[in-house]
Amino acid sequence: MKEETAEQAAARKAADAKRKRDERARKKLEDAAKATETTLAQAETVEDFWAASLTTVNPAKLAEWKARQEEIFDTLHWMREVMDGTYNVSPDDIECYVSLEEGDEDIKRMLREYGETFATAVLLLPLWQEPHTLAQLTKGGENHPTTIFARYGILTALPDWTVFKWEQFMQTHRRKSQSQLFTSNGYVQMQCECYTPITSRESVPSSMAEAYARTGIKFLCGPCRSRENNSRQAAKSLTAEFRQPQSNLRDDWGRLKDQ
Ligand SMILES: [Zn+2]
Numbered sequence: 001m002k003e004e005t006a007e008q009a010a011a012r013k014a015a016d017a018k019r020k021r022d023e024r025a026r027k028k029l030e031d032a033a034k035a036t037e038t039t040l041a042q043a044e045t046v047e048d049f050w051a052a053s054l055t056t057v058n059p060a061k062l063a064e065w066k067a068r069q070e071e072i073f074d075t076l077h078w079m080r081e082v083m084d085g086t087y088n089v090s091p092d093d094i095e096c097y098v099s100l101e102e103g104d105e106d107i108k109r110m111l112r113e114y115g116e117t118f119a120t121a122v123l124l125l126p127l128w129q130e131p132h133t134l135a136q137l138t139k140g141g142e143n144h145p146t147t148i149f150a151r152y153g154i155l156t157a158l159p160d161w162t163v164f165k166w167e168q169f170m171q172t173h174r175r176k177s178q179s180q181l182f183t184s185n186g187y188v189q190m191q192c193e194c195y196t197p198i199t200s201r202e203s204v205p206s207s208m209a210e211a212y213a214r215t216g217i218k219f220l221c222g223p224c225r226s227r228e229n230n231s232r233q234a235a236k237s238l239t240a241e242f243r244q245p246q247s248n249l250r251d252d253w254g255r256l257k258d259q
Contacts, residue, residue, distance in 0.1 A: 049128030050153035068156045078103055083169050110158055117145040119159035176213050192221035
């Protein structure tokens with residue numbers, strides 16, 4: 001083996017020292033990363049995560065978000081009561097009463113102005129443990145309601161799940177009210193979809209109207225009913241014709257005969 005020169009020895013020592021320094025630095029970084037992971041993992045719930053990130057928000061912005069959240073909470077409260085049938089403010093209470101149509105209009109305005117929070121994804125995914133999930137949920141930008149909810153747990157727009165349930169509720173309601181115009185003396189005015197003036201409306205006992213609503217059977221006015229009966233009759237006689245033994249095309253079971 002060739003003897004190394006003093007310069008070579010010095011260079012080797014320097015390289016060695018550098019390798020050791022690098023190794024220590026890498027170890028240090030690794031430990032720091034592990035510590036961060038531990039801290040994050042210790043945020044066992046999304047609430048812990050929100051509490052920690054709330055400390056970093058500008059107070060003026062936070063106040064603005066919280067004011068909006070109050071408005072969202074009021075509307076959510078009204079929606080829930082209406083949907084589960086516990087809304088019991090009298091229509092005579094002009095100051096407090098919110099009719100279904102008024103409330104629905106207000107919900108539409110909020111969706112137009114504030115957008116929608118994709119809260120379902122935020123609540124289902126472990127975003128505080130997965131940086132890529134958090135990145136995905138906040139890609140709408142820092143002012144998107146989903147970003148604000150994911151990062152801080154504050155609702156600045158109606159949540160998607162409640163909006164979905166509300167739309168279903170309103171659809172059912174509209175289907176019902178389309179056929180039940182008003183009730184008086186135990187009778188309900190029903191409206192046929194043909195909308196023929198005068199004849200398309202009929203009064204039926206409210207028990208019958210309820211049966212229509214419950215079963216989802218479409219209400220038909222007299223003329224439409226007889227048209228329906230006629231076509232049913234026509235279909236019946238056509239079937240009967242096919243099954244007649246004297247029909248030389250088909251047998252009793254409607255099967256084509258060998259010719
Ligand atoms: Zn009709």
